[in-house]
Amino acid sequence: MENASYQERRGEIENYFDRTAADAWSKLTSDAKVSKIRETVRAGRDDMRRTLLEWLPADLSGKRLLDAGCGTGALAVEAARRGAEVVAIDVAPTLIEIARERAPTDLGQGSVTFRAGDMLDPAHGQFDHVVGMDSLIHYCPADVVKVLAGLAERTSGSILFTFAPKTVPLAIMHAAGRFFPRGDRAPAIEPVSMGTLRKLIAGEPRLAGWAPNRTRRIAVGFYTSQALELVQA
Numbered sequence: 001m002e003n004a005s006y007q008e009r010r011g012e013i014e015n016y017f018d019r020t021a022a023d024a025w026s027k028l029t030s031d032a033k034v035s036k037i038r039e040t041v042r043a044g045r046d047d048m049r050r051t052l053l054e055w056l057p058a059d060l061s062g063k064r065l066l067d068a069g070c071g072t073g074a075l076a077v078e079a080a081r082r083g084a085e086v087v088a089i090d091v092a093p094t095l096i097e098i099a100r101e102r103a104p105t106d107l108g109q110g111s112v113t114f115r116a117g118d119m120l121d122p123a124h125g126q127f128d129h130v131v132g133m134d135s136l137i138h139y140c141p142a143d144v145v146k147v148l149a150g151l152a153e154r155t156s157g158s159i160l161f162t163f164a165p166k167t168v169p170l171a172i173m174h175a176a177g178r179f180f181p182r183g184d185r186a187p188a189i190e191p192v193s194m195g196t197l198r199k200l201i202a203g204e205p206r207l208a209g210w211a212p213n214r215t216r217r218i219a220v221g222f223y224t225s226q227a228l229e230l231v232q233a
Contacts, residue, residue: 006143010091010118013138017092026098029072040221045134047218049075051227052131052160055214060084061109063128068119068151068161069135073099073112079131080110087124088114120150127154132161134225141192141200148230149206159210159230165217166191167224197228209233 017025028038029045052075057063061083067076070088072095080086090096093116100114115124119135130151136144144163151159194215201207211233217226 003143003146006139006146009139009143014091017090018094022092022094022098025095026072029074037222041223044218044220044223044225047220048133048162048223048225048227049078051216051218052133052162053078055158055160055227055229056082056129056131058082060129063157064126066119066124066127066130066151066155068130068132070099070114071095071133073103073114075131075133076112076114077103077107080107080112083109084129085110086112087127088112089117089119089121089124090114091118092116120147122154125154126156128157130155130159130161132159134162136161137164137189137225140190141196144190144192144197145200145204145207148201149204152207152210152230157231158213160227161230162225162227163197164189164191165224165226166193166196167219194226194228201230 027034028042034042056065056079059082060079063084065079065084065086067073067079067086067088070076070090073088076086076088076099088099090099096114096116103112103114119132132151136147139147148159148161198212201210201212207230209232210230213229213231215226215228218224
């Protein structure tokens with residue numbers, strides 16, 4: 001997908017998670033003691049990961065799954081334990097190294113290949129399922145739908161992803177973030193309403209034949225995210 005805004009945003013996200021936030025992200029996704037605020041983020045992320053895993057088949061034997069924006073690899077490992085051949089991609093090489101270090105050696109019939117790169121690279125091949133947990137929330141809604149369309153071209157089953165729902169509490173937190181020094185800021189989250197997202201999906205020709213299915217919003221303290229399942233109509 002040749003898209004200047006997507007590539008520019010991807011570069012900002014890579015820089016942030018590979019340099020500024022790698023340490024914090026490593027602690028957040030472990031059992032290490034964190035602040036009360038980050039405890040709520042950890043709890044919300046755990047709940048979201050459980051939700052997305054529940055939406056996948058219990059038995060993934062013989063299936064290929066793309067974990068698009070795998071972070072430190074928790075979801076990828078759980079999918080592999082169900083028998084999936086998982087390709088786990090993240091833009092940040094530092095997070096991929098942490099994921100490799102944490103991955104257990106015995107995954108039964110499943111496997112995980114961790115790679116630093118672009119989730120849209122066609123070299124990753126074809127998939128039965130794609131999961132993008134909190135990996136698209138920093139992109140503008142139009143780019144999110146273009147990414148989904150690119151993934152759909154290589155997916156035969158379901159696409160599970162999360163977006164930042166347009167809510168008043170999230171808007172307040174987003175506005176407050178502007179007062180932090182620029183160097184300490186994460187790439188801005190791009191909230192979108194479900195109605196707008198549905199319209200954009202319906203209007204994307206490459207997503208013809210795909211339709212939204214299950215959805216669930218999770219709000220725990222400073223974590224707010226909404227899961228949406230796309231399936232073949």
